[in-house]
Amino acid sequence: MGLLDDLKVQYRMGGITQRLIFWNIGIFLISLFFYEFRLGVFIFPDWLALSSDPLTVAIHPWTLISYAFLHSGFLHLLFNMLVLNYSGMLFLTFFKEKQLVGLYILSAVFSGIVFSTAYFLMGQQSTIVGASAAIMAVLMATTTYSPKMPIRLLLIGRVQLWHMTAVILIIDLMQLMIENTGGHISHLAGAFFGFIYIKMLQNGTDLSKIITGISDWVVNISKPSNPKPFKKVHRNYNTKQNPTASKLIGRDKKQQQIDDILDKISRSGYESLTQEEKDFLFNAGK
Structure with missing residues (x-):
């Protein structure tokens, strides 16, 4: 299997965090x-990057995403992709993949609006790019939900999640008026949105359902307007009475093997698969 085929398998079989990373790299x-x-x-031009000019944003609303x-x-x-991978892993410890996508997109829009509004009020003009604000929202949401979650940092050791998040927020606040002001404004806006998202979720309102809907x-x-009616398949595993039973059993075995490999990915990651298992998944997805 070539590199391209390997990447296709990783995209199909990997989780939503890995797909977000693929989308970021591809775009x-x-x-x-x-x-x-x-x-x-x-x-980047104003029709791709996010401008601080509200009129430009109104003309190119997709730049908020x-x-x-x-x-x-x-x-x-x-x-950013390293931090997204880590933050996404922590977030998915407690929440669903659809919630991660919804939070990522909604926090990006919210942070973009805050950035554009703040710069407009300050009488300054600039543009920003980057996934940092959305990633900060994911990290802050996880921290708000489980602040004492133990994590291990390189060269530091075991700390609680809120310790790491607090340090990042303090750095953003310290550098707010020194350099990359727009970036730090969006980071803080993303953190605020992540906090609000969890508080609203705990009160029964899941904002990510906007994106899911x-x-x-x-x-x-x-989808096709006139889908074919659903057909029931009755399985009979008595091969003497039903000559097609062996085919059904073969398909069941194949599906079971796929399920076993997917379980292995969820436990140990895609890299733990043997080359034979990777080839099997790739061929099964054709």
Whole structure:
């Protein structure tokens, strides 16, 4: 199996965090056809990056989401994807994948609006790109829900989750008026949204259902208008009485093998699979 096939399997079989990482990398690579390289960073046009000008945002409303999948350079992308992978893993300890997607998108929109409004009120003009605000929302949501969750940091050791989050917030506050003011404003807005998301969820309101509802609507309208009626299949495993039973059993064995491999991925990750198991999954998905 080639590298491309291996990536396809990882995308299909990996969790939503891995898919978000794929989307970030893919959109960033595509966006490089439209960038301008200036002062060591990638500068994107106003119809891709998020502008601080409310009129520009009104003309290009999709930038409230697109900016959260763009990055100013390869190191910016690498760092954010490492943090997204870690924060997403922590978040999915308690919540569903659809909630992660919903929180990511909604926090990006909220943080973008806060950034644009703040800069407009300050009489300044700029643009921002990056997934940091959405990632901060995911991290803050997990911290709000389980602040004493034990984590282990390289060179530091065992700490509680709120310790790490607090340090990140303090750094953002300290650098707010020194450099990258727009970025720090969006980070803090993302953290605030993550906090509000959990508090509303605990009171019975799941804001992520807004995104889930939209995605389900898109999926439903793309389905055929006249689907074929559902057909029941009665299985008889007595091969003497039913000559097709052996085929059904074969399919069951194949599905069981797929389930076993997926269980192994959930326990140990995709990298724990043997090459034979990877090839089997790839061929089964064709």
